[in-house]
Amino acid sequence: MIPEIGQFALVLAALLMIVQGTLPLVGASKGISAWMALSRRTAQGAFFFLSLALGCLIYSFIVNDFSVLNVANNSNTKLPVIYRIAASWGSHEGSILMWVFMLGMWSCAVSIFSKHLPEEMTARVLGVMGLVTTGLLFFMLLTSNPFDRIFPVPVEGRDLNPLLQDPGMILHPPMLYMGYVGFSVAFAFAIAALLGGRLDATWARWSRPWTTLAWCFLTVGILIGSWWAYYELGWGGWWFWDPVENASLMPWLVGTALIHSLAVTEKRGTFKVWTVLLAICTFSLSLLGTFLVRSGVLTSVHAFAVDPQRGMFILAFLALVIGGSLALFAFRAPKVGTAGTFKFVSRESALLANNVLLTVACGTVLLGTLYPLFLDALKLGKISVGPPYFEAVFVPLMAPLVFLMGIGAVARWKEATLPDLWARLRWAAVISLVAAVALPFILGRTSPTSVALLALGFAMAFWIITSALAGFFDRVKHVEGSFGEKLKRQPRSFWGMFTAHIGVAVFIIGVTAVKGFEAERDVRMMPGDSVSVGGYSFRFEGLEERRGPNYNATRGTFDLSKDGKSIRKLYPEKRIYFAHGMPMTEAAIDSGIFGDRYVSLGEPINDGQQSWSVRVYHKPFVTWIWGGCILMTLGGLLAITDRRYRVSARRDAAAPVLAPLEAVKLEKA
Amino acid sequence: MSDGQEITQGAEAAAVSPGGIKARHKRFLWIVFGLAFFAAIVALVLNAFGSSITYFYSPTEVVQDKVPHGRAFRVGGMVEGGSVVRDSNGLTVYFRVTDTAETVAVVYTGILPDLFAEEKGVVAQGKLDEYGVFQATQVLAKHDENYVAPEVQAALDEAHKNRAAQTLAQ
Numbered sequence: 001m002i003p004e005i006g007q008f009a010l011v012l013a014a015l016l017m018i019v020q021g022t023l024p025l026v027g028a029s030k031g032i033s034a035w036m037a038l039s040r041r042t043a044q045g046a047f048f049f050l051s052l053a054l055g056c057l058i059y060s061f062i063v064n065d066f067s068v069l070n071v072a073n074n075s076n077t078k079l080p081v082i083y084r085i086a087a088s089w090g091s092h093e094g095s096i097l098m099w100v101f102m103l104g105m106w107s108c109a110v111s112i113f114s115k116h117l118p119e120e121m122t123a124r125v126l127g128v129m130g131l132v133t134t135g136l137l138f139f140m141l142l143t144s145n146p147f148d149r150i151f152p153v154p155v156e157g158r159d160l161n162p163l164l165q166d167p168g169m170i171l172h173p174p175m176l177y178m179g180y181v182g183f184s185v186a187f188a189f190a191i192a193a194l195l196g197g198r199l200d201a202t203w204a205r206w207s208r209p210w211t212t213l214a215w216c217f218l219t220v221g222i223l224i225g226s227w228w229a230y231y232e233l234g235w236g237g238w239w240f241w242d243p244v245e246n247a248s249l250m251p252w253l254v255g256t257a258l259i260h261s262l263a264v265t266e267k268r269g270t271f272k273v274w275t276v277l278l279a280i281c282t283f284s285l286s287l288l289g290t291f292l293v294r295s296g297v298l299t300s301v302h303a304f305a306v307d308p309q310r311g312m313f314i315l316a317f318l319a320l321v322i323g324g325s326l327a328l329f330a331f332r333a334p335k336v337g338t339a340g341t342f343k344f345v346s347r348e349s350a351l352l353a354n355n356v357l358l359t360v361a362c363g364t365v366l367l368g369t370l371y372p373l374f375l376d377a378l379k380l381g382k383i384s385v386g387p388p389y390f391e392a393v394f395v396p397l398m399a400p401l402v403f404l405m406g407i408g409a410v411a412r413w414k415e416a417t418l419p420d421l422w423a424r425l426r427w428a429a430v431i432s433l434v435a436a437v438a439l440p441f442i443l444g445r446t447s448p449t450s451v452a453l454l455a456l457g458f459a460m461a462f463w464i465i466t467s468a469l470a471g472f473f474d475r476v477k478h479v480e481g482s483f484g485e486k487l488k489r490q491p492r493s494f495w496g497m498f499t500a501h502i503g504v505a506v507f508i509i510g511v512t513a514v515k516g517f518e519a520e521r522d523v524r525m526m527p528g529d530s531v532s533v534g535g536y537s538f539r540f541e542g543l544e545e546r547r548g549p550n551y552n553a554t555r556g557t558f559d560l561s562k563d564g565k566s567i568r569k570l571y572p573e574k575r576i577y578f579a580h581g582m583p584m585t586e587a588a589i590d591s592g593i594f595g596d597r598y599v600s601l602g603e604p605i606n607d608g609q610q611s612w613s614v615r616v617y618h619k620p621f622v623t624w625i626w627g628g629c630i631l632m633t634l635g636g637l638l639a640i641t642d643r644r645y646r647v648s649a650r651r652d653a654a655a656p657v658l659a660p661l662e663a664v665k666l667e668k669a
Numbered sequence: 670m671s672d673g674q675e676i677t678q679g680a681e682a683a684a685v686s687p688g689g690i691k692a693r694h695k696r697f698l699w700i701v702f703g704l705a706f707f708a709a710i711v712a713l714v715l716n717a718f719g720s721s722i723t724y725f726y727s728p729t730e731v732v733q734d735k736v737p738h739g740r741a742f743r744v745g746g747m748v749e750g751g752s753v754v755r756d757s758n759g760l761t762v763y764f765r766v767t768d769t770a771e772t773v774a775v776v777y778t779g780i781l782p783d784l785f786a787e788e789k790g791v792v793a794q795g796k797l798d799e800y801g802v803f804q805a806t807q808v809l810a811k812h813d814e815n816y817v818a819p820e821v822q823a824a825l826d827e828a829h830k831n832r833a834a835q836t837l838a839q
Contacts, residue, residue, distance in 0.1 A: 344695075364713075382725035383723060383724050384722075385723075386723060388721035390717075392713070392716070522760055522780050582784070584783060585783055602780035603780070603781060606755075
């Protein structure tokens, strides 16, 4: 019964979305205000039904209703309840429902926080989101129904893939999807602007908080995914350039370009056409990413052949959304026209270069991810493009980006001069150069490649920090009052940028330190053996058997010590899950600000002495990688809460109140 | 695309400003800048591609010597039953990879992935040494016990097809 209610709720939501995708758009072009007003009601109604559907699916998982195919395939009586809930979005079908639910949530948020937008704008934005939701709902109902029944009903479910039975599964997909789906708002604003012909600074101010919020979610989603892979996969890496990871990185890169380009559009009224194009691309890449991952095409191009109906639907939908929006762009963009001029040396130029570099970086990732698929599809051979490709391309693109980050933040709009820039940034440049030369030697690296790498990393990190500080002192120079007052006078959007940029520096320090100083050893150990890595000593004390809810584990005890002083015990596990008989490695990590000590069990070696293969790592500053991402997210959130998004509406009737602060609260609730 | 758009923007801006010659200079500067950047990116990508693409071969292709020498590639198939032998000390493992038609001997030192097992699919990356032994630097097994890497499946299917064809010919 409950699954049928869920199914029915989906159908009702689809019907409402058909209305939302048509009448308000027509109403906006013909000026029928009753039709336009419909959009708010349908958005809120559809969100209700989508929540109901998701609730029904989660309920079916909690009670283990194995008559539902999706539940039978992904749950098990021994699976802990929290992972049954997480299993709701663990499968292809469930994740599409999650996606659509979040699309409904964003639409609903737009309908609530857009009271001060012009009526046609709201109608168009919600109409476009309605069209996208309709397409996805039909995709779900026709090809990937999460409520499909199975008969005869199996007695036991197949269990969730053990790899997914982790707290990461509870947070990572929802956060990532909030990000992906959130870009649909930016997309809808862009399409609405093209349809209505209103593309100005006010428009940029409307869509900016939404875009930044989506970007924050995506950043957190990627960060959790990276951290999860680090501790769960047992390989100690934090980024593998895996196609699935790349699928989330691409919208992030273009999304980052988009939030910078929106800044220019809002402040200077230029870059308009380019901003719209970026908004379209960001959402298109989000769609592409979801489908590439969820349809299984990335693991095999033949996944399309396995379920041709699903594949064709996806291709048609992508073609329609991307092709349609680009066609509209080509048709309408020239009419929007360009305004504003700027000189070769100016903040606009720096931000333009930032956009170009980020977009090109995204393009190279796209190429590396899709090229093997194309070759395989055309039967030209099977290849894999490994991390060396991405690293070789990425570093040369990111280095100038970081350099420009310092300049862009202090350069004047419209026209800056080189002597002026030099005057503002000379100390930053000197400090960064000194740090780049001195630090690798102080820290004791002698091989030329690692010195070069460390020098580059430290130069970039110090450049960001020092130039951000230079920019800060520049701003407060003319502010009267005490230092505390000077700090207070700065707008939140400035602090947002400052925090996010420092976040990038922290991230770079983390990456550099891990690359330059990590130590790894794979060894064979029997109880009583010790191994030392990075100045720490790991002593293997023994093994014990332990039983978990749905697995048996062999748990090792390791004593971690430094200079003969014991620090703590570490308990890595090797688990065998009942339902799949699948082994899983659970690493044990002693985490700290200055580095992680990491030990994971490989496999038993049958030599009669209880020997195991063991992997130990020392990863200096690895937590800074994720810490940097958290700072970037905080920066984004700070920027959203800037006064002008709240005050401007009260001041100017034509301008909106997006009340982004409330929007943030809503998302968190 | 971005370059293109901004070039026109810059050009328009310049065209309005007084001094036609200066405008042309400016546009020229943008174009040169854009082209140089584009060329640099293409060089970067091609260079990176050239050195980091790894080709995949089946054991049959390895035995037929269709593989590159002195360059890393991937070989995949099933781990032959009973072929896994461990070194008496250290972490070196010897095993054979088969596509049911031919087999390749593989040596790997390190920790094998959780799902590595006899009679299961595996992909190894490394180089072939002068004795025809595959010196693996990386061994991959996928994260689902029912999942066979598509390359491995294709290699198995190919071998199966060839054998069927041979039987027919006889």
